[in-house]
Amino acid sequence: MALRVSGLSVRYGAVTAVSDVDFEVADGEVLALLGPSGCGKSTLLRAVAGLESPSAGEIRWDGADLARVPVHRRRFGMVFQDGQLFPHRDVAGNVEFGLRMRGADRARRRERVAELLALLGLDGYERRRATELSGGEAQRVALARALAADPALLLLDEPLSALDRTLREQLAVDLARLLAADDATAIVVTHDHDEAFTLADRVAIMTGGRFRQVDTPQRLWQHPADEEVATFLGCTAVLPAEVRGGTATCALGAVPVAAPDGPARLGLRASGVRAEPDAAGAGVVRERVHRHDHVRLTVETPELPEPVEATARTATAPGVGDPVRLDLDPDGIALIG
Numbered sequence: 001m002a003l004r005v006s007g008l009s010v011r012y013g014a015v016t017a018v019s020d021v022d023f024e025v026a027d028g029e030v031l032a033l034l035g036p037s038g039c040g041k042s043t044l045l046r047a048v049a050g051l052e053s054p055s056a057g058e059i060r061w062d063g064a065d066l067a068r069v070p071v072h073r074r075r076f077g078m079v080f081q082d083g084q085l086f087p088h089r090d091v092a093g094n095v096e097f098g099l100r101m102r103g104a105d106r107a108r109r110r111e112r113v114a115e116l117l118a119l120l121g122l123d124g125y126e127r128r129r130a131t132e133l134s135g136g137e138a139q140r141v142a143l144a145r146a147l148a149a150d151p152a153l154l155l156l157d158e159p160l161s162a163l164d165r166t167l168r169e170q171l172a173v174d175l176a177r178l179l180a181a182d183d184a185t186a187i188v189v190t191h192d193h194d195e196a197f198t199l200a201d202r203v204a205i206m207t208g209g210r211f212r213q214v215d216t217p218q219r220l221w222q223h224p225a226d227e228e229v230a231t232f233l234g235c236t237a238v239l240p241a242e243v244r245g246g247t248a249t250c251a252l253g254a255v256p257v258a259a260p261d262g263p264a265r266l267g268l269r270a271s272g273v274r275a276e277p278d279a280a281g282a283g284v285v286r287e288r289v290h291r292h293d294h295v296r297l298t299v300e301t302p303e304l305p306e307p308v309e310a311t312a313r314t315a316t317a318p319g320v321g322d323p324v325r326l327d328l329d330p331d332g333i334a335l336i337g
């Protein structure tokens, strides 16, 4: 067991930013803190780093209480949204900073810098000036610098959010690979679902200063603990269902589920409701928006009191006013609770 946080609260005057939070991060594990703006993610990360004082609770590392251990003695590395490189040093100088602090000799420093730059796709960048890097390159160097210091725990606060979408998606995959290759123990704060799911072994969903659910990405996706978590994870409708022999039947159809017989609630994401143009279909398209790889529809259907969000294939997408048939896709449907 590496990090254990118990009963942690952090207050700023009358505001309770983090409220009675418990969690553990095992050795070599990556935990993502995912939640909307203002839910307390950064405050929690800063408390673990030692930058905020808890008003209650404990933070332990390998069993030892960190309450009286100052930031620089925790051996935790931090990377923020804007990596903040040393502008007067070149890339190698930035990356080897932590190694130098720890007294690593020149050959060892050179070897580790080259290894990390290669892992991050920056081979040969050693002598580039920090001020001559693109945003994506600079953030990669900031990550390499944090990892070079071989921190016991890596704390990443929105490390990719300053980058554009394509770069962010690419770097999230690279970073996931890097953290695994380095066997790093890390906490990543993000408000981006894809980023959390790409990077983390487990994801903690946080709202209003509290943890709502901590689970693997797959469990979270398939079994959100309650309607609030389901909605946060993209479910746009919740329908009552009846389970019989591993099949849940709701007003729009049936899907296989791993649940005992009896009543259940299904969370429907737009991706779980497929609309096909069908002259005999009971649904009618009310809105249509083009997304990057599909068309998103709002469909009115006699089975439901409210219109439902659905997706259609770009090539055959129906227009507003067209009749459609709705089919359920189990991949986009969650069993709540």
Ligand SMILES: Nc1ncnc2c1ncn2[C@@H]1O[C@H](COP(=O)(O)OP(=O)(O)OP(=O)(O)O)[C@@H](O)[C@H]1O
Binding pocket: 012, 015, 016, 017, 035, 036, 037, 038, 039, 040, 041, 042, 043, 044, 191
């Ligand atoms: N230094 C501070 N003084 C007073 N209140 C603060 C301070 N820092 C944060 N807060 C408040 O604490 C709450 C949690 O803030 P925090 O920055 O931890 O949220 P967050 O989830 O990281 O949000 P974001 O994603 O927008 O950065 C918010 O209500 C915020 O206004």
